[in-house]
Structure formats: C-alpha cells, structure tokens
Amino acid sequence: MSAINTGLQTAQYFTVGAMAVAIFDYCLTITQEVQLIWGRKWNVMRVTFTLARYVTFIGAAMTTFAAVADRSKYTSCSTFNSVSSASHMISIIAAEGLLIFRTFAFWQQSKKVLVWLLLLAAICIAGSVGVTKAVNSLNHPAPGANTTGCVFESGNTSAIQYGFLILFELVLIILNVYKRFHFYQDSRSRLVAILYRDGLVYMTCIIIASVANIFIDVFAPAAYTNIMDGPQLVIHGVLASRILFNLRESRESESAIIGRIIPLAHIHHTPSPSTTSGESTLINIQHNDHRAKDPC
Template identity: 65%
Template sequence: MAAVIFDYCLTISQEVQLIWGKKWGIIRITSTLTRYATLMGTAMTTYVTDRSKYTSCATFDNVSYSSHLISIIAAEGLLIYRTFAFWHQNKKLLVWLLVLAAFSILGAVGVSRIVGIFHPIDSPGPHSTGCAFGSGKGSAIQYGFLIIYELVLMILTIYKRFNFYKGARTRLVTTLYRDGMIYMACITMTSFANILIALVVPGNYTNILDAPQLVIHGVLASRILFNLRRESYQYDSAVIDGSLPLADICRTPGGHSIVFVNTNPGTVEV
C-alpha cells in the first residue's frame, strides 16, 4: 500500500499532463482503471487482512476480487497497447492478442475453479469467523496463464526488435523495448513467486503476495504508458490525443535507417 501511494505521488504530474483532459478513448479508460483499481484493490486488501472482526466477508471479498481482476486486465491492456505500437499498429496482431487474452482469462477462471473444488482452502480454526484470507491451489493456475501471456508479449517484442528495429537508434524505440523487457520480466517473476507460494504454503496463506502482484502490475504498466507518451511527444504532439503513430523506420540496403515523422496532417518530412 505504501509503494502504490508513493508511486502515485511521483507520477501524478505525468498523469495530469499526458492523460487528463484528453478524450475518453480506450487508452484513457484503460489507464484510469489500471491506476485507480490498483489503489482500490490494494486498500481493500490492506483493510480486510485482519479478518477477526468480521462475521461475513462474501460481499467485501467479491468487490475486492473484482477490483483486483479489473486492475490486472487493464494493466495487461496497456501492455497489449505497447506491443501493438511496437508492431506498427498491426491490426491482425491486435485481434490475435485480444483473442488470446480472452481465452487466457476464461481458462484461468474456469480451471482454477475446478482445481478449487478438489483442493479447497484449509478449513478455518474453531475460533475463526470463517473469513479465510486465501484462494487455495487454484490461484497457481491463474498465475500460470498470466505468465504464458507475458511470455508471448516478450517474445513478440524481442522478435520485432531484432527483426525490424535492428538498426534503429531512436529514443522512442529504445524506450519501447527497454520498458517492455524490464517491466514484463518483473511481472513474470512476481507471478512465478505466487505460483510457488500457492503450491507450497497452506491455503490460508496463498494470498500473501496478492497485493504486491497487483501493485507491480499496475505501477509498471502505467509507467510504460507514461514513458511511451512522453517519448512519442517529441516526435508528434498529436499522439497524445490518439493512439500512437509510431514513426515508420525503414532500413536501406546500406544498413542506414530513414525515419519518417508525420509533423502535419497530409504532409511527410524525411
């Protein structure tokens, strides 16, 4: 909770400059959900950790779980947007990633519920209110699907970097590649740690890294968007109001790069 509040204070000026006041498109909605669903989910997790004072946790747990799910999905949406931009807004790739994301979500929720039937959370003690802070072994399935999807995004980023942008030296391309690799690696390692915890520790303790997972997802995905828009602003201020028109970088036979930057509607400067 301290980490997400500290990061929010550090980046609120970037959010105001790059997000606020813009049209409510897909990117602004997704970034807003990522930021504030992360705050909400972390706050609810922090508040409800002490279960001794509750007699029923069903409603609170449903709202908390929903905020966590929305935050994770929105953060993945920002990562998809980054990959989409890195691939020159390839619409076929975007459709493929969205379909894969839908199957991953359905698979994670469905399989984890089935696993939860056969491996339920440990029974609460005799003095417990029945509000168990855990999700059982099924959570490992959810994080497994998440890791697979993150690896797909990483592979696509690496392939495009060395297949198309090999000779590129622009800050925009460097930022896209650096942020994608470092941040997604951090998210993947956190997910892997959650899988180990889910498989090893008792069921009532499987959510011990639940809040850190949420915070890392939300914070890093938001920073990817902020860095991307800040760097792209140097090329064309119009990208702040719409999806990123990543500069077309073409390799010449001699190995040089030609960057086409659209500075005015209907014109092209080399």
C-alpha cells in the same frame, strides 16, 4: 509466536508495504499524469489507463483492510472477498490491456496481431477462471477449517491464474523480441528503444512476481499464501502507468509523431546535435518500406 501467526504477520507486512509503494509512486507521478493524461480525449487508451491506475488503489486498499483488520467477529466475508477479487482482476486486465496496446504499436498497428492478442487474452482469462472454479469444486474444506473467508489466506488454486498470466507475458515477450531484432535492428529511435525496454522490464517483473506467487501458493503454508497478492497488483498498476508516461514523454520530445495512440508508422527523427552534417537520423517507418515489411 506460532507459525500461523508468523505467516499472517509476514503477509500483512508485504501487503501494507505494497500499498505504501502505490501511494508513494502516485505522489511521484501525479504531475506526469496531469501533464500527459488529463485534458486528453476519452478514448480506449485513456479508459484503460484510468482503470489500471485507480482500480489498483481500490484493490490494494481492500487487500490491506483484509490484512490488518480484525474480521473474526464477522460470520461471512464472501461479498467483500468477491468485490476485492473483481477489483484485482479488472486492474490486472487493464494493465495487460496497456501492454497489448504497446505491443500493437510496436508491431506498427497490425490488426492481425491485435486480434490474436485479444483472442489469447480472452482464452487466458476464461481458462484461469474456469479451471480455478473446477478445481475449487473438487476441493472440500477440511474438518474444522475456517469457511467464513475472513482469514487472510487463500487456497493454492491461485497458482492456476498466475500460470495463465505467465503464458500471456511469455507470448508478449516473444513478439517484442522478435520484432526488435527482425524489424528495428538498425533503428536508433528513442521511442522504439523506450517501447522495447519498458515492455521487457515490465513483463519480466510480472513473470518474476507470478513465479513467486506460484511457488508460495504451492509450497508455502496457507498463512503465507497472500504475501504476494498486494505486491502483484501494485506491480501491474505502477509499471503499466509508467510505461504510458514514458511513451507520452518520448512522443512529446519527438519532432513529428502522429496519432494519439502512439503509432510507430511514419516516425521521423530530426538530426540530433551529436550527428555530423553528412549523417541523417531521419527514420521513416512505413508499411511500404522495402526494409521493413511487416510479416503479418
């Protein structure tokens, strides 16, 4: 078996495996979605979740089809590839949107933080698309190269997009770590712990997957370039959905948490059974708390 066939087959295995993970995770979490999401008001949070949850399946299905189907008889696959790329971008942007909402909540709904994050996200999206197009315009296909777009491989310009994604994730990590140790240092809130833990795990996984994608795009042969395409998409969709499920479940278990976007303002915790009568587990997170001034 030639190196090209080995690379394409390996990419197929990874892509089909990612699709299987997405379906398996959906079967595991559909009950949570029904209980925690369905029947709720259609607001920005729910729309973002729905895009991250279901457009992921569209993108993963199209990528799986491109990986396993024999498309050698087609003269051009540019339209299919454009729709597939758009579904990938929408899904990842929506998943990152859930992370922005989560960081917004962790920073006590600071509008200044929200504006800066949205601005940074817009810059990263525009930068990744613009730089990629500029580089592609300078690269000319080699003589004899397949230009139909029907071969399951991509150029190394994808590394540019993943680089911008890593930049955005690093900014989110810095914001969350800073807030955790300068604001919630003494907090024993389960909700705060879940916000911090899930966000850190999610962003670390995304960075690892993005670094792997960059390494493959830059150093691996062209046949291997799509190995992490499907997995990266599924990681975004699965983890973003689970973050929201965990937050909703935690909120349901809390005694008095107001708001439908999981705000952290005015969170009161009832004493747990393990506390003594002299201990108080009441935590009042307010903007006017002298111990918890928001630097923004």
